[in-house]
Amino acid sequence: MSETATAAPNNIPTAIILGGTAPHVTLIQLLKTRGYRVVLVDYLDAPPAATHADLHVKKSTLHPDQVRQVALEHNASLVIATCVDQANVVAAQVSEELGLSAPYSFSTACLIGNKGGMKKRLAEADLPTARHIYLTQADAAEVDDRVAHLRFPVVVKPADSNGSAGVRRADNLPALREHLAAALEISRVREAIVEEFLEGDELSIDCFIEQGRARIVLVRRKFKMLGVPADKVIQSTGSIAPWDLGGQTAQVEDTLTDLAAAFGLDNVPMLVQGFLNQHGFFLIEFSPRLSGGTGSAVTKRVSGFDAIAASLDSWLGNPVDVRLDPSGVVLMTNTVYADPGCFDRVEGIDALLSDGTIERWLPYKTAGMVIGDDMSTRSRVGAFLVSAPDTETAFARTAEAIARMEVYDNDNRAILRRDIFGQLIDPK
Numbered sequence: 001m002s003e004t005a006t007a008a009p010n011n012i013p014t015a016i017i018l019g020g021t022a023p024h025v026t027l028i029q030l031l032k033t034r035g036y037r038v039v040l041v042d043y044l045d046a047p048p049a050a051t052h053a054d055l056h057v058k059k060s061t062l063h064p065d066q067v068r069q070v071a072l073e074h075n076a077s078l079v080i081a082t083c084v085d086q087a088n089v090v091a092a093q094v095s096e097e098l099g100l101s102a103p104y105s106f107s108t109a110c111l112i113g114n115k116g117g118m119k120k121r122l123a124e125a126d127l128p129t130a131r132h133i134y135l136t137q138a139d140a141a142e143v144d145d146r147v148a149h150l151r152f153p154v155v156v157k158p159a160d161s162n163g164s165a166g167v168r169r170a171d172n173l174p175a176l177r178e179h180l181a182a183a184l185e186i187s188r189v190r191e192a193i194v195e196e197f198l199e200g201d202e203l204s205i206d207c208f209i210e211q212g213r214a215r216i217v218l219v220r221r222k223f224k225m226l227g228v229p230a231d232k233v234i235q236s237t238g239s240i241a242p243w244d245l246g247g248q249t250a251q252v253e254d255t256l257t258d259l260a261a262a263f264g265l266d267n268v269p270m271l272v273q274g275f276l277n278q279h280g281f282f283l284i285e286f287s288p289r290l291s292g293g294t295g296s297a298v299t300k301r302v303s304g305f306d307a308i309a310a311s312l313d314s315w316l317g318n319p320v321d322v323r324l325d326p327s328g329v330v331l332m333t334n335t336v337y338a339d340p341g342c343f344d345r346v347e348g349i350d351a352l353l354s355d356g357t358i359e360r361w362l363p364y365k366t367a368g369m370v371i372g373d374d375m376s377t378r379s380r381v382g383a384f385l386v387s388a389p390d391t392e393t394a395f396a397r398t399a400e401a402i403a404r405m406e407v408y409d410n411d412n413r414a415i416l417r418r419d420i421f422g423q424l425i426d427p428k
Contacts (some may be wrong), residue, residue, distance in 0.1 A: 012037050014074045018049025018061040018081035018091050022362040025298050026308050027082055028052045034312075039074050041067055054156045055129050056058075061087040066299070071289050076100070082311045083292035086160065089113040103268045103314040104288060112263060113157045115193045122283060125262035126342060127257065129283045132195035134159075137184050143194075144173055153197040155310060156180050158187035165376050167235075198284070200277030204239060206291055206299050207256050207270050208310055208322050214256035214270070214323040217305045219243040220333070223422035228375050235375060237421050238334040238383070240394065241302050242326070245276065252281045259286065269307060294333045294362050294383045301359075301387070302331050324412070330394045331359075332386040334401070337417040340373035341409035343381055348405035352384070358401050359387040371409070381407055398423055 020042035028038045028049055040053035043060045050056040055074075061067040061081065067090055071079050078101065078104070079094045081087035092109035095102035107394050116134040133146050133317045147154065156179040158166040166186035170176035176194065183192040204220045208355055215229040220239035228235070245252055256272060265288055272286040290296050290307040304325030313320050336346070343365045352358045363382045365371070372378025384401060388394035402424065407416040 004246070013077040014039060015078040015080060016041060016067070016071050016074065016076045017049070017053065018079070018087040019068060019084045020044065020049035020053075020056070021083060021292060022048045022294075022364060023083045023292060023308065024049040025052050026296065027080075027312065030309060030312060031071070031078075036078070039070065039076070041070055044369070045169050046368070048164075048363055050364065061090060062400055064090050064093050064097075066358070067091075068097065071098060071100075078311070078315065080315045082290055082308065082315075083289050083296070085113055085289070088287070088289055101315060101317045103317075104263075105266060108263060108265070109288075112286070113160060114189070114191070115157055115285060116191055118285060119193060119195070121262055121271045122259075125258065127259060127262065128280060130198050134194055135180065135184075135192050135194060137190040140177075140180060142186060143177060143180055147173075147176065147194055150194065151196050154194050156183050157193045157195075158183045159191035159193060160189055161186050164380075165374065167376075198275040198277070198282055200275040200282075201243075202236070202289070203243065203274050203276055203281075204295075205252070205256070205272040205274065206295065206305075206307060207253075207272065208305075208307075208320060209257075209260045209266050209268050209270060210320065210322045212257070212261065212266055214253050214260055216253055217247065217307070217322070217324065218303045219245060220298070225375070225420045226422050226425070227417075227419045236335070237337070238332060238398075238423055239298075240330065240332050240391070240423070241298055242330075248276065248281060252276075255281055255283070259283065263288075267317075267320060269311050293335065293364070293380075294360070294385055296310075297360060297362070298331050298333055298385065301385070302327055302329060328389075330388050330391050332355040332388075332394045332398050332423065333383060334386065334398055334421070334423065336381050336405075336407065337375060337385045337420060338371050338381050338407040338409075339413075339415040339417065340371050341411070341413065341415055343367060343369050343371050344408045344410045344412070346382060346405060346407050349384075352401050352404060357386070357397050357404070358384045360385040368410070371415070375417075395423065 039055045081091040089109040090339040093106045096106045153171045166183045168179040200220045206217045220241040221243040222236040222239045225235045273284040296307040386397045
């Protein structure tokens with residue numbers, strides 16, 4: 001609904017949602033069942049969640065002053081973001097300033113939202129993570145000396161960017177200098193992390209901190225993107241769930257419990273990225289939020305845990321009782337990337353849904369939105385879920401779906417990047 005919508009009656013609480021992403025469609029629907037009027041803040045003209053909200057205000061979710069103004073104008077009783085890192089920081093800030101409920105303080109959100117602060121706290125708590133250094137723009141000239149104790153390859157990350165923007169692998173010093181300059185330019189605070197590259201299974205773990213103890217809700221193994229040099233982008237084209245930790249579940253849960261304690265978190269979801277190899281489990285980074293994209297849908301479908309409802313209760317200060325009801329199905333999440341351009345449509349989805357090849361399609365873009373050229377978050381047009389009784393069937397259905405769908409730009413060019421799907425060759 002447009003910004004001309006009328007205000008809510010005084011007896012109806014108003015929730016401000018930051019970001020019109022696909023998972024926030026479900027959040028909006030849940031808030032409405034709980035009696036809220038929902039105002040969506042998103043600077044885009046037509047984000048996926050816009051038509052579901054009572055009002056769409058076109059302002060930036062990353063500017064606290066703009067969000068605060070919207071919250072005051074609508075007498076908000078809740079300001080929430082559940083799946084966008086930097087929007088979570090703004091939601092925590094505005095909530096604290098207005099005396100509204102939030103699951104953690106603004107200072108904690110800032111600490112976690114800056115990868116440098118996060119890594120420093122991980123080291124102080126003696127938690128397993130890759131060796132790393134933290135660099136400001138003033139340090140860039142000394143990078144050769146600063147990384148002398150690190151082992152190549154290394155990964156370079158902006159300290160505070162959303163998603164995977166600016167994350168690159170460097171195999172040598174010249175590549176490191178190049179990627180560091182780009183990362184510092186992307187970072188709003190002009191700071192970056194350089195850390196050693198870890199080998200092993202890359203895992204994405206959803207857990208919830210219940211009475212101080214981490215409860216693993218779902219483990220996904222991520223697929224590597226093919227056909228794009230590792231020094232250009234480090235990205236995943238999807239994941240498979242559930243994934244067996246091979247007898248290390250207790251050790252990983254202990255690590256996640258210590259992680260939550262190090263940041264003073266309780267009654268909150270955590271999305272944790274890490275690597276599992278012969279030496280154990282190593283933390284890469286985490287966010288006190290649920291998975292974005294298809295993540296929350298996969299979690300509920302596989303484990304029975306409603307991550308969006310739990311996240312809402314976390315923001316409202318309601319204790320969450322973690323109860324799992326595994327379905328026994330295997331789910332593959334497959335992220336659809338396209339060549340740069342102006343997005344128009346995806347064809348083949350209705351047929352794939354109708355015959356059961358895919359279970360769900362989640363659009364990330366609407367007609368007219370720009371597709372980025374960085375093969376990162378801005379290059380994604382959507383994602384689809386494949387459900388199967390076993391791993392072999394899941395891979396077969398994914399391959400069929402990729403073959404039958406197509407993405408078109410506004411010049412009617414076919415632009416789907418079929419060549420990058422790691423899951424097409426993964427035997428596991």
